[in-house]
Amino acid sequence: MSLQALRTAGPGRTVVLSGNEAIARGAMEAGLAYAAAYPGSPSSEVLASLAAMARERGFHAEWSTNEKVAMEGAAAASFAGLRSITIMKADGLNVAMDFLTSLAYSGTRGGMVVVVSDDPGAHSSTKEEDTRYLVRASHLPLVEPATVDEAKEMTRWAFELSEEVGLPVMLRSVTRIAHARGSVDLGALQAPPRTARYDPGARYFTTSALHPLLHQRAESARERFETSPFNSYQGPADARRLVIVTGPGFTYAVEAVELLGVSGEVGVLKLATTWPLPERLLLSHLGHAREVLFLEEIEPFMETEVKALWAQHAASLGAIAFLGKASGHVAGAAGPAIGELTPEIVIQAVSALAGRPFEPRAPEFRRKVEETRLPELPARALAFCAGCPHRASYWAIKAALELDGRDGVVLGDIGCYTLGSMQTGYFTVKTVHAMGSSVGLASGFGKLSGFGFEQPVVAVVGDSTFYHAVVPALVNARYNDSRLLLAVLDNSTTAMTGHQPHPGTGRSATGEPAPPLPIESVARSLGLAVEIQDPLRTEETVESVYRLLQTDGAKVLILRSPCALLPWVKRSRRAMVDPERCIGEACGCARLCNRVFSCPALVWDSARGRARVDEVLCAGCGVCVDLCPREAIRLDAVA
């Protein structure tokens, strides 16, 4: 994180920031007073940046238990007249959606910005959701930056817009903005006011009587969008071929037009204020265009809405060919509306629009590349790290279920441990949906015994997920006496999104001590039986899981061992394979240790025909020691 760059006083300075840092800087330039988020890639670094600055800039920053709570906190600050921001990934917006659609009716006071980062291509998500449809359903104004610099500027401006129209403003980022780096022209940092107050006469209600007001406010946003300087057009004033682009595809489009040499005939309309549609602006360009190409991520949202706009004005506009994802003209290898836009997809689409063939490389260049390139790295599946306690937990859960023999079902959740559905989790996890859903599903399965359902059910969640969304489902299971085993894979951090603290860790977002709320305290307070087990003690863990599977009702097993990547987890031991005891292929175990157990540190030494521990990778968890039937693996102390 470029804290120094974030701190730099403006204006007039240019620094390199990531998109997420740029959003944080924009908020600080707007005099932000309150920031709240739940981590989720690719959005996590916005709050991480703000939290790092919060104390010295005098604003509040928190990791909230979930996105809905984060948004509610930010709304409270707004009601008190402060500027607030809440940040989440697309999945998080789903969690917060009930409150967001209500907040749209009640409106806001201090500028409130809701940052949502979509993840086209699902680099670190279980699905690729286009949040623009949800924003449309909420009637709220939506802006979408195309560059890192614009992310900063638009964030700052979004607070002003929010106050002008009395609504929260949605700022949609995507992975290639959030995690890209670019030069940013700094403005002045603005200190938050010290004058929070709730006007005793103010009312913030959700009532259908306010629906007309919401429409009026959205219209007022549309009016401002019509002339927003964030929307821009480049190209001939009367271009018959028009590209309408939102988000990072803009830079690809400009490059494509330049590379193809069609800037004299193809116009590019960059749309940054995407909902409500700036209709007059669009109509002015549809008036001269006969072919329109849409470049957007992820779904054909703009394409559909502009076509609907055209339909209203078809008589005056005449025929236009609309090309995009809906029409199938903009597509990667997996098909349209799947994955990210890439420069290749964009240039092919612009090439087709302009009727200019595009040859990406001269044949000679391609031949030289083939000649000189290094062999490709072997493909690697997503895998648990060496020493990851989750691998040990899944080993034990799978073993216990096999020993139980009733075809037990493991329901997965969202976190590092979702890898339990893949090889290094032994394909143990059979369902994955939303945060906390494993427990809701388990609660349902646990009531099916009257229908002959005899299979034991294990829900697997992480520690952060436990606080986020598990508690209501657990209360439900307790209330309805559902039979389930909840395994909390507690690695003492929100590991998947970058080791953010959570209510159990005893630290706040800003690094200050916070009263820890242990998972066992919560679960016991619900009247549930709770056991705590170190998953690195494999045999005991198998027995614990097995024993709990034989009991009725809802019960909780906390499998607690810290993430091996945490800086405070010091390696004190290291596994070693005794070359005298390991008998290689003669063992008859068919290389269970490295073939099945799948620890990256436990490898096969082909030259010697023996297992070997990679001493650089080994975290000393010791689980492999219990696996070897020859007792050939031992733990040595690390000096």
Added chain:
Amino acid sequence: MAQRTVEAQRGGPRDLQARVLETGLCTACGACLGHCPYLKTLGERVAFIHPCPLPEGRCFEVCPRAALDPDRLDAQLAGAGPADPLLGPHLALHFARALDPEVKRRGQYGGVTTALTLFALGAGAAEAALLTGGSPTAAPHPVVARDRATALAAAGTKYSACATLAPLAPLLREGSAPLAVVGRPCQVAALRKLEARGEGGHRLALVIGVFCFWALTPPFYRFLASRADLAPATKMDIPKEGGVVFSVNGGAVRIPLDQVRPFIRPACQSCFDPTAEWADLAVGSTEYDPDWNTLVVRTARGQALVDGAVAAGALEVTPYPAERIPILRAAVRGKKIRVLAALEAGRAEAAYLEISPERRAALQPEAEGGA
């Protein structure tokens, strides 16, 4: 009976899974455990925790429920008495009892198994004994006894399917001293299959089999846990009549057999060997006099141990009452005939048995004329 030379049937993990584990034939003897990291046991159930890719394996070859050929085991048993299709090879039939009062008190009936084990350990015939320990009201566990106290603590019959043989593989791997094993008939058969593979041949100095007509499943212990009156029970017995009897505070608490039958391990209904036919010594109840055990001496090695124990004053033996022999034979025949009928009907649960036509014929009641 004509001796047959039968090749051991080859097989592997997939066969064990398909033919033994999935069919419910597994007796949780534990013979397949301790070598293989894929096979584990908990709750008296053996399972592969991951699929093993090997085509053939020890697990299948030592399994008493995979390709069990009584003729082959009869032929294998060194120093055995003449083959008998009902009672197995034997040299002598006795009533016997321990003379040590503590052994008598803690052991089952006459305490013969415990007395013989203690004698073997004390006399140096065995350096360690593999036994089954635990209270009568909770699932038992394997015990490796090297001293009197540990062996005494494991006295008394356990009525469920403990994987007693699980520690055997590491014991055989690590040391060289002679071992004694006390096991159920299925475990005795597994030990002989193990020997046939060349494992522990010189180490298994003494195999004592206990009569076993069936074992109970672990839910039996959950059933017992609901009975507070049984918590202090020190001994459990299933006499010929009167249900299941627990010794509690010097008295007896009885549970009707009908309440216990649902807990019988299904695999035991397919057992062809209730008297541990390939043990050196087999010990059971007399179903006649609770102060005594039935003791079947099957091998010369077993005979030597009994002789030594008697000479040392550890054991007292008396001839098996001739009039009781037909009763014993009838009980064994009844069990064998039921399983044989299943085999002849082609039912899967008996498919592990490889019975020669001669042995089949010998099991019929009319063939018993001269016994």
